[in-house]
Amino acid sequence: xxxxxxxxxxxxxxxxxxxxxxxxxxxxxxxxxxxxxxxxxxxxxxxxxxxxxxxxxxxxxxxxxxxxxxxxxxxxxxxxxxxxxxxxxxxxxxxxxxxxxxxxx
Amino acid sequence: xxxxxxxxxxxxxxxxxxxxxxxxxxxxxxxxxxxxxxxxxxxxxxxxxxxxxxxxxxxxxxxxxxxxxxxxxxxxxxxxxxxxxxxxxxxxxxxxxxxxxxxxxxxxxxxxxxxxxxxxxxxxxxxxxxxxxxxxxxxxxxxxxxxxxxxxxxxxxxxxxxx
Numbered sequence: 300x301x302x303x304x305x306x307x308x309x310x311x312x313x314x315x316x317x318x319x320x321x322x323x324x325x326x327x328x329x330x331x332x333x334x335x336x337x338x339x340x341x342x343x344x345x346x347x348x349x350x351x352x353x354x355x356x357x358x359x360x361x362x363x364x365x366x367x368x369x370x371x372x373x374x375x376x377x378x379x380x381x382x383x384x385x386x387x388x389x390x391x392x393x394x395x396x397x398x399x400x401x402x403x404x
Numbered sequence: 405x406x407x408x409x410x411x412x413x414x415x416x417x418x419x420x421x422x423x424x425x426x427x428x429x430x431x432x433x434x435x436x437x438x439x440x441x442x443x444x445x446x447x448x449x450x451x452x453x454x455x456x457x458x459x460x461x462x463x464x465x466x467x468x469x470x471x472x473x474x475x476x477x478x479x480x481x482x483x484x485x486x487x488x489x490x491x492x493x494x495x496x497x498x499x500x501x502x503x504x505x506x507x508x509x510x511x512x513x514x515x516x517x518x519x520x521x522x523x524x525x526x527x528x529x530x531x532x533x534x535x536x537x538x539x540x541x542x543x544x545x546x547x548x549x550x551x552x553x554x555x556x557x558x559x560x561x562x563x564x565x566x567x
Contacts, residue, residue: 305535309420382422385451386413387411389449390411390428392447392451392452393428393438394429395448396448397428397434397435397438400434401434
């Protein structure tokens with residue numbers, strides 16, 4: 300099942316993991332240590348973040364390092380910017396309409 | 405337009421909430437009408453070149469507005485707004501959900517809260533949108549996509565025809 304990016308970011312632990320990964324790529328074991336969590340708990344968070352493409356795995360020797368996928372976050376911000384743009388457009392239309400109505404009165 | 409009018413747009417990703425504030429150079433009662441009367445809503449409620457078409461609107465608690473956003477090539481994206489609370493001229497709340505053309509809703513939707521206040525002839529509107537998920541927000545945008553490809557010039561021409 301595809302994970303929802305909003306749900307992924309809503310969790311404070313996952314936000315903390317992302318913040319950490321934005322600084323450097325980490326293995327699941329190191330993440331578990333840093334957050335004082337079981338390896339199992341970390342795996343769950345990794346799964347959610349991976350499924351919505353916020354992190355990317357990279358094999359290095361016998362270890363898997365997870366990287367922060369900045370592009371996905373940008374995509375999300377891009378959507379929001381468009382949403383904002385829509386509102387701006389509509390509100391400008393409303394400005395026009397209000398001016399027209401006031402003139403008619 | 406008037407650049408002195410405030411426009412704020414903030415997103416709290418963790419709380420899945422969008423906050424929008426905008427000022428309008430008009431009295432509160434007129435702005436209230438523009439947000440709550442179908443014939444006025446349809447004149448500004450979709451970003452050009454999209455347009456909004458309200459099939460019916462019962463602006464009362466428990467009542468609904470059933471409307472579509474229509475693209476220039478005639479595609480319709482229907483939504484149902486259900487009004488959950490109304491304090492005349494000051495506040496109204498609604499539950500917004502996409503639907504098919506027969507008014508069957510696709511749940512979950514999003515909660516919208518509108519607040520109106522006036523100071524010195526300027527009316528401030530505060531909108532809070534709580535979305536269940538980002539995918540809802542994404543869908544909210546899908547219907548708008550065509551609007552973005554418009555150049556500013558085209559947009560201005562369209563707006564000029566509105567006035």
